[in-house]
Amino acid sequence: MRTAATRAFSTSTANRTKVAVLGAAGGIGQPLSLLLKQSPLITHLSLYDIVNTPGVAADLSHINTSSKASKHIGIYVTGHLPKDGGLEEALKDAGVVVIPAGVPRKPGMTRDDLFNTNAGIVRDLATACAKTCPEAKILIIANPVNSTVPIVSEVFKQHNVYDPKRIFGVTTLDVVRASRFVSEVAGGRPEEIKITVVGGHSGATIVPLFSQTQGIKSLSKEQLDELTHRVQYGGDEVVKAKDGLGSATLSMAFAGARFTESVLRAAAGEKGVVEPTFVRSSLFEKEGVEYFSSNVELSPEGVGKIHPLGNLTPYEEELVSVAVSQLKGNITKGVQFVSESQ
Ligand SMILES: NC(=O)C1=CN([C@@H]2O[C@H](COP(=O)(O)OP(=O)(O)OC[C@H]3O[C@@H](n4cnc5c(N)ncnc54)[C@H](O)[C@@H]3O)[C@@H](O)[C@H]2O)C=CC1
Numbered sequence: 001m002r003t004a005a006t007r008a009f010s011t012s013t014a015n016r017t018k019v020a021v022l023g024a025a026g027g028i029g030q031p032l033s034l035l036l037k038q039s040p041l042i043t044h045l046s047l048y049d050i051v052n053t054p055g056v057a058a059d060l061s062h063i064n065t066s067s068k069a070s071k072h073i074g075i076y077v078t079g080h081l082p083k084d085g086g087l088e089e090a091l092k093d094a095g096v097v098v099i100p101a102g103v104p105r106k107p108g109m110t111r112d113d114l115f116n117t118n119a120g121i122v123r124d125l126a127t128a129c130a131k132t133c134p135e136a137k138i139l140i141i142a143n144p145v146n147s148t149v150p151i152v153s154e155v156f157k158q159h160n161v162y163d164p165k166r167i168f169g170v171t172t173l174d175v176v177r178a179s180r181f182v183s184e185v186a187g188g189r190p191e192e193i194k195i196t197v198v199g200g201h202s203g204a205t206i207v208p209l210f211s212q213t214q215g216i217k218s219l220s221k222e223q224l225d226e227l228t229h230r231v232q233y234g235g236d237e238v239v240k241a242k243d244g245l246g247s248a249t250l251s252m253a254f255a256g257a258r259f260t261e262s263v264l265r266a267a268a269g270e271k272g273v274v275e276p277t278f279v280r281s282s283l284f285e286k287e288g289v290e291y292f293s294s295n296v297e298l299s300p301e302g303v304g305k306i307h308p309l310g311n312l313t314p315y316e317e318e319l320v321s322v323a324v325s326q327l328k329g330n331i332t333k334g335v336q337f338v339s340e341s342q
Pocket residue numbers: 022023024025026027028029048049050051100101102103104105114118121125140141142143144145170171172173174201246247248249252
């Protein structure tokens with residue numbers, strides 16, 4: 001977690017932040033909190049779940065990570081359960097809220113099958129955020145991301161605190177997978193291979209743009225088909241291997257910690273921090289799609305510059321058009337859910 005950049009920015013205590021993790025005792029929440037406990041950019045790690053959080057918090061609070069910049073005050077960890085206003089306490093003064101709360105898939109399910117359970121969980125947590133920490137950056141991991149991001153946005157609109165720059169769908173795992181899978185086929189160090197992945201976060205809405213990465217343009221059509229399918233359905237590989245015990249947790253914690261750290265680095269003033277993320281975007285607005293994932297330069301306010309997709313091959317253009325048509329339905333479903341629950 002400690003890159004040269006984070007070391008440079010960790011010298012200022014002014015920019016250090018309270019980060020709340022909602023769903024902190026879950027499969028993603030626990031390893032994500034462990035990774036975040038190592039960030040020099042966090043002063044207070046606030047953990048909330050409907051079960052088991054005090055234990056997770058007590059355990060993490062024994063880790064001797066501390067920042068010299070804060071005069072040896074380590075990251076302060078607290079754990080909250082719903083009783084006695086625990087959620088409000090967890091969110092009070094948070095600068096960043098990460099939401100992995102919600103149920104994961106079992107074999108045979110799509111991410112959209114999680115909507116009925118997770119939409120209500122995310123709506124209620126977003127309501128608490130809109131009331132308690134309306135200026136926090138909200139990082140949404142809970143699936144289906146293509147619908148939960150519009151849900152959070154609609155809730156914030158209802159409370160008149162909506163700023164599209166501060167609401168992010170976490171799609172980092174798609175680029176983490178893409179670079180790993182490409183390295184297995186084409187060689188190279190996966191951590192150095194950058195693949196642009198755009199669209200959304202489920203099946204055919206996930207579109208890797210392999211043509212934009214130098215050195216792998218010579219993939220055969222068969223390799224391209226296989227790699228594209230593997231990135232689009234990488235989540236299914238894990239769901240199948242876990243055989244009823246959930247979906248990706250450890251790789252997601254890695255990806256979620258990377259994205260959170262990037263948001264914090266940009267908030268601390270670092271320039272040139274670019275991550276893919278599913279945000280309010282004008283890229284496909286004309287086609288009626290208000291949210292889209294693409295590379296975004298992060299800024300102190302949150303979303304900075306949304307990068308255009310760049311040159312696409314006809315193969316990629318076709319994938320993007322399928323993604324756009326599916327996203328429309330996913331987004332509408334989230335928006336309608338909030339308007340119908342009023
Ligand atoms: N964006 C992405 O790339 C990925 C998203 N996910 C999604 O992340 C979510 C969580 O997955 P896991 O951690 O594996 O599930 P899990 O079931 O292990 O953990 C979820 C946690 O959320 C908690 N929770 C449920 N309702 C809550 C509420 N109202 N308030 C606070 N906490 C609540 C549960 O008690 C549990 O501890 C799932 O929806 C999954 O599909 C998973 C992998 C990748």
